[in-house]
Amino acid sequence: MKHSVVIYLVKRFLRFDKEQPFIFISALLAFLGITLGVMVLLIAMALMNGFDKEFKHKLTIMNYPLTILPKFYGSVNENLLIDLESKFPHLKFSPYVQSSVMARSGRKLEGGYLFGVNFDDEKSVNSVLKKAINGHHFKKFDVLIGHSLKEEFDLNTNDKLMYIFTNVEPGGLSITPKIKRFRVRSVFDSGLSAYDKAYSYTTLASLQLILNMPRNEYDGIHIYSQNPHEDIKRIQKALPITTTVKGWWEDNLNFFAALEMEKTSLFIVLMLIILIAAINIISSLLMTVMNRRGEIALLLSLGATTSEVKKVFLYLGVVIGIGGIIAGTVLGLSGIWILSNFDIVSLPKDVYPTSTLPLDLSLSDFFMIIIGAFVIVVASSYYPAKKASEVDILTVLRNE
Numbered sequence: 001m002k003h004s005v006v007i008y009l010v011k012r013f014l015r016f017d018k019e020q021p022f023i024f025i026s027a028l029l030a031f032l033g034i035t036l037g038v039m040v041l042l043i044a045m046a047l048m049n050g051f052d053k054e055f056k057h058k059l060t061i062m063n064y065p066l067t068i069l070p071k072f073y074g075s076v077n078e079n080l081l082i083d084l085e086s087k088f089p090h091l092k093f094s095p096y097v098q099s100s101v102m103a104r105s106g107r108k109l110e111g112g113y114l115f116g117v118n119f120d121d122e123k124s125v126n127s128v129l130k131k132a133i134n135g136h137h138f139k140k141f142d143v144l145i146g147h148s149l150k151e152e153f154d155l156n157t158n159d160k161l162m163y164i165f166t167n168v169e170p171g172g173l174s175i176t177p178k179i180k181r182f183r184v185r186s187v188f189d190s191g192l193s194a195y196d197k198a199y200s201y202t203t204l205a206s207l208q209l210i211l212n213m214p215r216n217e218y219d220g221i222h223i224y225s226q227n228p229h230e231d232i233k234r235i236q237k238a239l240p241i242t243t244t245v246k247g248w249w250e251d252n253l254n255f256f257a258a259l260e261m262e263k264t265s266l267f268i269v270l271m272l273i274i275l276i277a278a279i280n281i282i283s284s285l286l287m288t289v290m291n292r293r294g295e296i297a298l299l300l301s302l303g304a305t306t307s308e309v310k311k312v313f314l315y316l317g318v319v320i321g322i323g324g325i326i327a328g329t330v331l332g333l334s335g336i337w338i339l340s341n342f343d344i345v346s347l348p349k350d351v352y353p354t355s356t357l358p359l360d361l362s363l364s365d366f367f368m369i370i371i372g373a374f375v376i377v378v379a380s381s382y383y384p385a386k387k388a389s390e391v392d393i394l395t396v397l398r399n400e
Helices: 003-014 021-063 078-087 119-125 127-133 147-153 193-198 204-210 228-238 253-291 293-301 306-341 363-389 393-399
Strands: 066-070 092-105 108-117 142-146 160-171 174-188 199-203 220-224 243-247
Touching (some): 021 306, 021 363, 078 092, 078 220, 092 119, 092 204, 108 119, 119 127, 119 220, 127 142, 127 174, 142 160, 147 174, 174 204, 193 199, 199 204, 253 306, 253 363, 306 363
Antiparallel strands (some): 066 243, 092 108, 092 160, 142 199, 160 174
């Protein structure tokens, strides 16, 4: 049996049969199931990758790529800063002082952290703060607050905001917390509500004065690096034993591990849609085999080999499956393009790092979906094709 005859039979078996309409309907359902499965998988993986990338970008900025911290008995000072700046001229450094605080406005209280920074240095290591710092001159006891804190306390520029420090100082027969009013100079918006509410920034000199710290000592140094995973190793070697360096990812390992597990689980669950559709391919091809037993027996009696008969039904299943994969790919990529270019879905900004759907389909995920769907289609087509090649010629021709 020539290849052209195999193609002819595949086309013939794909046609609608009035006497056996359910066979065609089953094949159509298999086609639609694979189309739907591939489309949903592509969009879902693009969404998971988009959120993963968006969270990583935001967290890298607000947690800073790298941070130098003192060990239990160490300290970070100006001499160390100068030494690092000379050894790593390609990196940006911003020393800081930090204190736990309670922000109070009226009867409302909100816990968080107040950072004392040099705003000129901070602009080079934090792109979110850079937007809020530009055009503003921060004087002593001026503060830069997050958008979420501004909304919660209903504050405006130049309003006063009270900070209650966890440090205490003696006052007569008791100890009292330190309290200081700051003037709101500007507002930043990172897209992460928790950070916008918890983080505030003032001048380095202001917080050093309140905490009674020397001007040449810091709680740590924020570092901007384009390759933090590589730079962290070089910086660690250059640091004294009294200090250490930490990457932004070290505080978020569990979060991103959960995201990766969620992505894997979603991929497996949605791949089941394609698997269920593949069952329809099996049932459709088996019904075709049962319905065409006489024709199969006749072909075998005329000299067709079992491998050629097997090839006919294998091609038949693959055509249905590949048709569904192609249609699902076109619809999936179209859906990604539409969702990326049109503001159809709006997300609550206080929950997610963006108000629009972030979509980013990686090539590895794309090929994994296509290859996985193809393997399922071929595997589901093989058994019916094998059964077709095992038709008993004498029994079938005698009965018919």
